[in-house]
Amino acid sequence: MANAAALDLGPDPTLLLVDDDEAFLKRLAKAMEKRGFSVETAGSVEGGKAICTARPPAYAVVDLRLEDGNGLDVVEVLRAQRPEARIVVLTGYGAIATAVAAVKIGATDYLSKPADATDVVNALLAQPDELPPPPENPMSADRVRWEHIQRVYELCDRNVSETARRLSMHRRTLQRILAKRSPR
Structure with missing residues (x-):
């Protein structure tokens, strides 16, 4: 192409x-x-x-x-x-x-x-009804987890306490995850 x-x-x-x-x-x-x-x-x-x-x-x-x-x-x-x-x-x-x-x-x-x-x-x-080819480098499990956390964080208007509560995660743990770069 x-x-x-x-x-x-x-x-x-x-x-x-x-x-x-x-x-x-x-x-x-x-x-x-x-x-x-x-x-x-x-x-x-x-x-x-x-x-x-x-x-x-x-x-x-x-x-x-x-x-x-x-x-x-x-x-x-x-x-x-x-x-x-x-x-x-x-x-x-x-x-x-x-x-x-x-x-x-x-x-x-x-x-x-x-x-x-x-x-x-x-x-x-790409045509709307056409499925794209499978990714050459699919996301790792760590990346999928990070993406999910980012999504919930954005939906909670970037409120760390509310995000931690919704994810059933300790607030400090969430802060450490958010401070790191995204995994590959």
Whole structure:
């Protein structure tokens, strides 16, 4: 699926990339252009919303956390302007709660960074009734546990005491888990 001839982008290959990591944005833009997309980039929520309003693209890849706000605001604007757009939300802070929020708001798929151009293209072009291929590197049991704790923590509005109570866990134990990086 790497070359442009093999991709069926439809009549409108416009793609919006929104990310505040300039180096990543440039690399991904170049890779997506090689695959046949007509790429436009933005480094902020405001820039992404402006492009979505002026020239709504057929495809979009939006980072969840941007310096000036939440990438889901860009997803909402694009979904309002172009309901059939295929949107992938990218983030370095992968948690189940944010994935659910992204899909509920209108994202087609949700990928954790680092995601390469092939992963992004597969997510953008996947058919709704088509099951994605099984992951090459599935989450470990420790990661699944961490994701569950993060989800409950977010649902409790980041209240450590309430999260600990709901998980039947000692508060100090939960604080130690939350202070650590996510397991692989």
